Amino acid sequence: MEKRIAVTAIGPDRAGLIRDLSGIVTEAAGNILESRMIALGSEFAILMLVGGNWASIAKIRERLEAACQEGGTTFFTSGFDPGWSGDVIPLALAAASERVDSIRVSELMDYSTYEDPGFTGVYFGYGRPLDYPAPLLQPGMLKGGWGGMVVMLADALGVDLDEIREELATELMGLEVARTENRAIADRIADAIRNGASLEDAARAEQLTLQRSDRLQRRPDGYIPDLGASEAVMAAAFNMQPGQSSDRVFEVDGAMVLIQVMDRYAPDEAAIEAAIDQERTLLASQKQQAYLTTWIDQARTQLAEDNELIVNLAALRSGR
Numbered sequence: 430m431e432k433r434i435a436v437t438a439i440g441p442d443r444a445g446l447i448r449d450l451s452g453i454v455t456e457a458a459g460n461i462l463e464s465r466m467i468a469l470g471s472e473f474a475i476l477m478l479v480g481g482n483w484a485s486i487a488k489i490r491e492r493l494e495a496a497c498q499e500g501g502t503t504f505f506t507s508g509f510d511p512g513w514s515g516d517v518i519p520l521a522l523a524a525a526s527e528r529v530d531s532i533r534v535s536e537l538m539d540y541s542t543y544e545d546p547g548f549t550g551v552y553f554g555y556g557r558p559l560d561y562p563a564p565l566l567q568p569g570m571l572k573g574g575w576g577g578m579v580v581m582l583a584d585a586l587g588v589d590l591d592e593i594r595e596e597l598a599t600e601l602m603g604l605e606v607a608r609t610e611n612r613a614i615a616d617r618i619a620d621a622i623r624n625g626a627s628l629e630d631a632a633r634a635e636q637l638t639l640q641r642s643d644r645l646q647r648r649p650d651g652y653i654p655d656l657g658a659s660e661a662v663m664a665a666a667f668n669m670q671p672g673q674s675s676d677r678v679f680e681v682d683g684a685m686v687l688i689q690v691m692d693r694y695a696p697d698e699a700a701i702e703a704a705i706d707q708e709r710t711l712l713a714s715q716k717q718q719a720y721l722t723t724w725i726d727q728a729r730t731q732l733a734e735d736n737e738l739i740v741n742l743a744a745l746r747s748g749r
Contacts, residue, residue: 431480432544433462436493440502442473453496454479457488483544515578520585532582559606571595615678615685628674628689644694657682666690 459481466475497504515534523529540549549555554563576593583590614635621631651660659681674689
């Protein structure tokens, strides 16, 4: 996967400068994707966007550093953190603010494409077992990695620090671990059902207890007693046969649910007729109320237009 870096060079203009810089990139199997150059008097500046794999990027950096040492110039390399995202940008924003009550810096990054398993795997613990003691989570490691930015911000703002405190969201971490484990169990049960096992047998194999609900009745909101609202679970249950288990894992109010239909009951004709009569009466009452409300609104509007209706707003506000 291609990685990209920005290379900036500033110094006295001379013949062959562009050739030397581009040669460092191409000889390391890198690619110059974009470039901008400008000459200011006897000075020359160039900005290049360079692409390549990790090996070529490392070679480019080594060759640039060697060239700077040979020519007696300064070589500076940095990413966005540490570098500017956690210290320079907050300071720039603070300088442009009339008042600063607090500064909060959050770092969010997708490490799925970060090709450094020694860093993300060993140090961060990505891809390791859930109980892996990642060095990053050991006391002092977070402060060692990000504490410098806090010190820099405090120094620039003239603030005396009492302490730099580390806090880990251990409760959230525990919830995430539990959710991951529960998802793995649910997936194993679903796989067992696909292979012919019943939900009851698959749950017993995982040492889980089944919960049997009362009779379900269709509701517009899909509410299921002791579970919550889930139209998907309701629809699946009413389309399954007795003894059939669903291999789909439903998520309802944060819980993972698998279902098995134990029995189906024939509808009671008398109860259906009674429910229909009740619904018919309710609809008729609602329709009548809607007609009455419309008539009153139209009559009130007409009376107000004919100056035959005067509303005492003061009395209404006072409740008299």
